[in-house]
Amino acid sequence: MLQIPILDWTLADLMAFFQNDWNLAWVLILSGGLTAIWLFGEITDPIPVVRTIFDGLVAIGTYLGFFVGILDLFVGYVVWNVQPAAGIIAGVLIVMGFSLVMRVLTKFPLALIFALAVAVFGTSTVYGFLQPYTSMIGLGDIIAQVISVKGLIVIGFIIFCVVYVLSDLLIKVMALIGKVFASKPVSVLVGLVAIAVGVLVLLNPALLGLVAWP
Numbered sequence: 001m002l003q004i005p006i007l008d009w010t011l012a013d014l015m016a017f018f019q020n021d022w023n024l025a026w027v028l029i030l031s032g033g034l035t036a037i038w039l040f041g042e043i044t045d046p047i048p049v050v051r052t053i054f055d056g057l058v059a060i061g062t063y064l065g066f067f068v069g070i071l072d073l074f075v076g077y078v079v080w081n082v083q084p085a086a087g088i089i090a091g092v093l094i095v096m097g098f099s100l101v102m103r104v105l106t107k108f109p110l111a112l113i114f115a116l117a118v119a120v121f122g123t124s125t126v127y128g129f130l131q132p133y134t135s136m137i138g139l140g141d142i143i144a145q146v147i148s149v150k151g152l153i154v155i156g157f158i159i160f161c162v163v164y165v166l167s168d169l170l171i172k173v174m175a176l177i178g179k180v181f182a183s184k185p186v187s188v189l190v191g192l193v194a195i196a197v198g199v200l201v202l203l204n205p206a207l208l209g210l211v212a213w214p
Contacts, residue, residue, distance in 0.1 A: 018075045019082055019213040021205050028092065028198030031072050034065050035096055036191025069100030085209035089197060096194050099187050102179070115164035123156040 018024055037057055076093030079086055127147050134144045145151055180186060200208055 014074075015078050015082075018078050021201055021210060021213075024075065024079065024089070025198045025201035027072065027075050028089070028096075028194045028201060031068050031093075031096055031100070032191040032194030032196075032198060034068055034191070035099060035194060036188045063104060065100035066104040069097040069103075072097030072100065082214065083210055085211065088208055089201065089210070092190070092194050092197050096190050099190050102177075103187065112164065114167055115160050118163045119156045119160035122159040123152050126155055127152060 018027065072093045074097075076090045076097060079093060080090035083089070130143050130147050134140050134147070136143065146155075197208065201210065
């Protein structure tokens with residue numbers, strides 16, 4: 001059977017993997033290239049064949065970037081915790097990760113998705129909590145009605161409405177911030193900065209506050 005060692009890694013193993021100047025630098029450079037891919041598309045626009053390739057890469061990169069963004073946020077967290085003096089690197093990774101993630105999330109109605117997720121989770125929790133008590137004498141029948149399909153639909157709908165109303169304003173603010181970071185000018189700027197920081201990590205890590213990894 002095919003064995004993929006990385007699938008057996010623990011969170012500690014994954015964190016340790018990125019505690020390395022070389023790996024950190026290439027995360028910055030490759031993620032930066034993905035973030036700034038729009039710029040490369042504009043530069044190659046006059047060349048039809050190359051433009052087509054970059055148009056495809058932009059489309060793929062938008063959704064691939066969501067997962068890369070999550071990775072950037074994770075690596076930024078690792079750097080922030082292990083190398084507190086390298087705040088610039090951690091900051092670039094976190095901003096770039098946020099930009100890549102929001103590039104996808106801003107395409108969806110965030111408040112609706114969030115409220116729906118909470119409603120599903122809340123309804124499942126209610127069912128899991130009450131189900132063992134359906135055999136209770138006296139209250140068993142009432143509980144059975146509550147966790148019936150109709151009852152759960154009502155509970156889910158109530159949770160959805162409450163969460164949607166309460167979170168709508170907050171989500172709108174987050175979406176607005178996300179649109180700013182996901183915009184082409186900001187994405188390109190963040191990407192180019194990340195590439196530059198990645199190159200510096202390779203050439204002179206001490207300049208950015210990196211010291212020997214533990």
